[in-house]
Amino acid sequence: MSSTENMDDESCSSSQYTKFGLDAPNFTGYIKRLGLWSSKKLTILLFIVSMIVLTSGIICLVLARKMTYPTENHGIASRQVSDLTTMKVFSAPISSRLNVSFASGPGHAFVFNGKVNETGSRWNINLKTTEVGDKREVHYHFNPRMDEKIIVRNSYENGKWSAEERNMCFREFPFQRGEKFQVKIIVRKDKFLTYINDEHYFDFSTRLPNLSEIDEIAIYGDVMMDSVVVSRIS
Structure with missing residues (x-):
């Protein structure tokens, strides 16, 4: 630091002392009279001040988090309007009627949060209509x-399965035994958009008319579901 800078620092300090009615020599004596001159007492004082500042910061952070905590949207971002159905379910097989019309x-979207069994082999999710007599539509x-x-x-319709689609669109198989997952299926007029762990894997073109007739979810196989959420999106 240059001598000019030192002079500027000293000038700034002296002006501050004078502002509060203290000159520089007397200020040193003032500190000594307060018993704050010893390094031990000064260290304790600085520690107390630091703890007060830290505690205040933590309190402000907690209060700010409570005021701005985001609403969970199940990965559907701003398109979600409201949750229509939330089902807490356990081990498959599971078959549940939806409690809202159409x-x-x-x-609309279906969000499945679950876990593949440790020794799991196969499992499946079905968006279907309620079976009436011999009528069964998946x-x-x-x-x-x-x-x-x-x-x-x-x-599935007219008593038989249609042609299978197996193309993984060059993506790796996303499920592991004993690990949790999320499957999100967004229903559009012409297709079912399928997301796995927040990644868009593939689309399945609608084959049956009257999507609004889907009123049941059925889950079978080696899987455990934590929750199934049905949501309306724009």
Whole structure:
């Protein structure tokens, strides 16, 4: 530091002392009279001040977090309007009627949070209509096969399964035994958009008309579900 800078520092300090009615020599004596001149006492004082500042900062952070904590949107971002159905479920097989009318029509999403069994082989999610007599319709059959490392997609109508789709679109098989996952299926008029762990894996074109007739979710196989959420999106 140059001598000019030293002079500027000293001048600034002296002016501050004078501002408060203290000259530089007397200020040193003032500190001594307060008993703050010893390094030990000064260290304690600085520690106390630091703890007060730190505690105040933590309190402000906690209060700010409570005021700005975001609402969970299940990965559907701003397109979600409201949660229509939340089902807390456990081990498959699971079959549950949706408790809202036409909940799965175009502009809705299904979010499945679960875990593959430790010794799991195959499991599946089905978006379907309630069976009445011999009538059985599965609009979207999502079938991960751990033994083949493939995800089969299909539909069922008129008493038989249609052609399987197996193309993984050059993506790796995303499921592991004993590990948690999230599957999100967004229903559009012409397709089912399928996301796995927040990544868009593939689309499954709609094969059956009247998507609004989907009123049941069925899950079978070696899987445990933590939750299933049905949401309306724009």
